[in-house]
Amino acid sequence: MADDKSQSGGQDRTRINIHEDYELRDWSKKLGVTAEQLKAAVQAVGPTVAAVQKHLETK
Template identity: 55%
Template structure:
């Protein structure tokens, strides 16, 4: 699961949970995209933050 609140380590921070509104808002802000853009990227490449960032940057 991508948002295990008991996992405070780095691994959970590298995954984007679309089921948590605050995560969607914060990741969208970090990447400079709309929430819809973030959701589309996660749908396409999965929930790993590095993969999503690469997709959003066109790489």
């Protein structure tokens, strides 16, 4: 099922979908990392923002 971009908020704010270019761009900018670093972090700890932030802080 496609991501419904008209339904944002809630769970969308707590997860990072690295398969959506706009999410990759926006989250990379917000977290201050490259798209490749963000992809690696999501692959390492999963898509939740909290886990990714914690992972990036320890690097």
